[in-house]
Amino acid sequence: MLAYDRRSFVNFTIQTEAQTWFDSKLLSQEQYGAICQNFPCHFYAPTLFIRVTLFLATLIAISAGSGLLSLFLPGFSGSFSFAIRFMVFGGAVYWLLEQVVIRQKSFFRAGVDDALLYYALGSMLGGIFLLLASAGLKLPTATYFLIPLPFLAWATIRFTDTLSTVVLFLCFMAFVFFIMLSLGTLGKTGLPFVVMGVSISLLLLSNRLLTRKDLDLWAPNLLILKSLSLATFYLGGNYLIVRELSIALLDTQLKPGADIPFAFLFYFLTVAIPIAFAFQGIRKRDAVFIRMALLALAFAIFTFKYYFVPASYELFLTIIGALMILAAIAIMNYLKQPVNGFTHKSLFRRRQESLDAEPS
Amino acid sequence: MPFPYLDQLFEKKLLDKKQYTLLSAIYSKKIFSLYYELRTGLYLGVLSFTTGAGILIYENAGSLAHLLNNVVLSAIMLACFWYAGRHRAPFTTAEVESPTPYYDYVLLLGALLFLIIEGYLQNIYGVFGQQWGLAVAVPAALFFVVAYVFDHRGVLSLAIVTAAAAVGLQVSVVAWYKNNVFSEESLIYPAIIFSVCLTAIAFVLDNLKIKRHFTFSYLLWNSVILLTALLAALFQFQPKLLFFLILATTSAGAIYHARKTQTYVFFLMGVTSLYIAVTYMIARLGNIDPVIWYLYFLASCIGLVFFVIRSVRTLGNR
Known part of the structure; x- marks a missing residue:
């Protein structure tokens, strides 16, 4: 299932964690060296800026290469032949990625493999869309978000690529959105509830998969899935989103004093969801829930300000900023000594100051 | 992030008891940090x-x-x-x-x-x-x-x-993106002088071992200003060859420094500016056949990839 050598991938994860420990002075140089020796990894996996350099270079090279090839191919014309050409290019680039770059050269998140993967995906999907267009088919909008799903799922599963996971999620949600739109008034009215239902299902799925030990290499993808489904769950129940979308989609003009159907339910959800997220996050010590709770809270405050607070934005910004500073300082003061294991100190940076944070 | 390999490391005696206890407390969330939040x-x-x-x-x-x-x-x-x-x-x-x-x-x-x-x-x-x-x-x-x-x-x-x-320079991401760092051509020389002076100061202070952790901030801002200014000078001033040589030397310096100190953001900046400059100089040679252009981009970028792989060591080949 995995394109990379699993043993090396695991060892890479171990080496990376060990490096964090070493950098925070938790390991001695000898221990770090011993771990690297015991868990060898032959990947070529450079740091971020080298990855960006290689990504750009590969993208230019491959565009030039495909341009060069198309100059020498016999005189095709028309969108049909272009579609075929895109798909053949996509396939060839994918072969290069799998057989040469990953299998022979052991590139791992090195920019080269990223560029080839995205080029292959884009070329393949571009070819398919062009083919559909040249056949003159008039497909429902939702189809255009359905077609990329298997490709993006493949990239997520086989290459553990996180950007593909993000696009996969967005495509899927867009698919659900347009399906509901096509169902007429009933679908449009039920949209918030369906979005929340789908989000909850994806959340439960990601939570269950995250507990599986054999899927630990996909943990970053699953954490993204979890964060995004929490985000769409909140946006599905947020009063501002629901109100503005109902006005736009249902063509209703709200008279002054009138409100959207189920308004009180959405008022309640706007406030209750961030609180529920925070509660769950603190109870389960779940960083994803805590972070999404903070983002949702920020959006709830914005919603409240948008409809009910006539003060100017600069005054509002100043007051919110001051409150944020005071709240953060208050919490840090409260956690000066760890409370139930909660600490405001960094676990892995500047070890000297936080070593005393041992569990009771 | 889950990390299910602690027991394995401990069994192989790669971690001692104290480290193992602390790390398992962290990964099992017995200690939970709100540092970043x-x-x-x-x-x-x-x-x-x-x-x-x-x-x-x-x-x-x-x-x-x-x-x-x-x-x-x-x-x-x-x-x-x-x-x-x-x-x-x-x-x-x-x-x-x-x-x-x-x-x-x-x-x-x-x-x-x-x-x-x-x-x-x-x-x-x-x-x-x-x-x-x-x-x-x-x-x-x-x-x-x-x-x-x-x-x-x-x-x-x-x-x-x-x-x-x-x-007189507007140094910000927005200004840089809008190609607006130099609101006037007359600012190119001040920008070059400014960044060269500040870079020199940074290296002197670094050699004197005064606040060496500041050196990176100095160099980051100044290489952005300097390389952008030199590219602008290359595009606008004569003689082209002189400005090209200055830019090439500066980029080479950035690449050398990046490899020496393993701060590869300078590598990216140096390589990108040098590549733009070389391409610009070739484009000035006159009308070039598209096939030659495609071959140039293909060959140069593949060459760059090989250069990077040869010269930058990573986790895998440490």
């Missing part, structure tokens, strides 16, 4: 407070609220510097740990508020008269002093950007 909250709080206050200070001019606003902001600024001064560790040339968790943010808030209040005084009362350069140079000088005395990299970056503004 709280720091981000503080930082965003400082940013939104100063953004709001920076606009607010110009409103309701003449009224009591306006006066009160000014007094309160000045009081907060003074309180920030007082707090930082009280907790400051004695000056050394080495890196100093933040004495309290809030120290960095309090100092940043103070510096930003100073910029807001000083700009306001100059705008409304013309404290520095028509000397707008001086009005920017004063906070720049103050920020340099504050950065060194209180050991704060954020304030140092603020100082460098403000100093660049005093020379």
Whole structure:
């Protein structure tokens, strides 16, 4: 299932964690060296800026290469032949990625493999869309978000690529959105509830998969899935989103004093969801829930300000900023000594100051 | 992030008992850190407070609220510097740990508020008269002093950007993106001189072992200014060959420094500028067949990939 050598991938994860420990002075140089020796990894996996350099270079090279090839191919014309050409290019680039770059050269998140993967995906999907267009088919909008799903799922599963996971999620949600739109008034009215239902299902799925030990290499993808489904769950129940979308989609003009159907339910959800997220996050010590709770809270405050607070934005910004500073300082003061294991100190940076944070 | 390999490491005796206990407490979330959440909250709080206050200070001019606003902001600024001064560790040339968790943010808030209040005084009362350069140079000088005395990299970056503004350069991502760093051609030479001087200072201080952790901030800002200025000079001035050679030398220096210190952001900047310059010089040779162009891009980029793989070692081949 995995394109990379699993043993090396695991060892890479171990080496990376060990490096964090070493950098925070938790390991001695000898221990770090011993771990690297015991868990060898032959990947070529450079740091971020080298990855960006290689990504750009590969993208230019491959565009030039495909341009060069198309100059020498016999005189095709028309969108049909272009579609075929895109798909053949996509396939060839994918072969290069799998057989040469990953299998022979052991590139791992090195920019080269990223560029080839995205080029292959884009070329393949571009070819398919062009083919559909040249056949003159008039497909429902939702189809255009359905077609990329298997490709993006493949990239997520086989290459553990996180950007593909993000696009996969967005495509899927867009698919659900347009399906509901096509169902007429009933679908449009039920949209918030369906979005929340789908989000909850994806959340439960990601939570269950995250507990599986054999899927630990996909943990970053699953954490993204979890964060995004929490985000769409909140946006599905947020009063501002629901109100503005109902006005736009249902063509209703709200008279002054009138409100959207189920308004009180959405008022309640706007406030209750961030609180529920925070509660769950603190109870389960779940960083994803805590972070999404903070983002949702920020959006709830914005919603409240948008409809009910006539003060100017600069005054509002100043007051919110001051409150944020005071709240953060208050919490840090409260956690000066760890409370139930909660600490405001960094676990892995500047070890000297936080070593005393041992569990009771 | 789950990490299910701790037991394995412990069984192979690669971790001792104490390390194993601590690490399993961390990964099982028995210890749970809110470090990033709280720091981000503080930082965003400082940013939104100063953004709001920076606009607010110009409103309701003449009224009591306006006066009160000014007094309160000045009081907060003074309180920030007082707090930082009280907790400051004695000056050394080495890196100093933040004495309290809030120290960095309090100092940043103070510096930003100073910029807001000083700009306001100059705008409304013309404290520095028509000397707008001086009005920017004063906070720049103050920020340099504050950065060194209180050991704060954020304030140092603020100082460098403000100093660049005093020379007339707009150093920001937006200005760079809009190709607007040099609002006039006449600013290209000041930009080159400015960044060369500051880079020289950075290397001298680095050699004297004074606040060596500042060197990166200096070089980052200055290589952005210098390489952009040299590219602009190459595009606009004659003789092309001279400016090309200067740019190539500078890029090579950036690449050398990146490899020496393993700070590869300079590698990216050096390679990108050099590549743009070489391509520009080739394009000037006249009308070139598209096939040659395709071959050039293909060959040069594949060559670049091989150069990077040969010269940059990674985790895998350490």
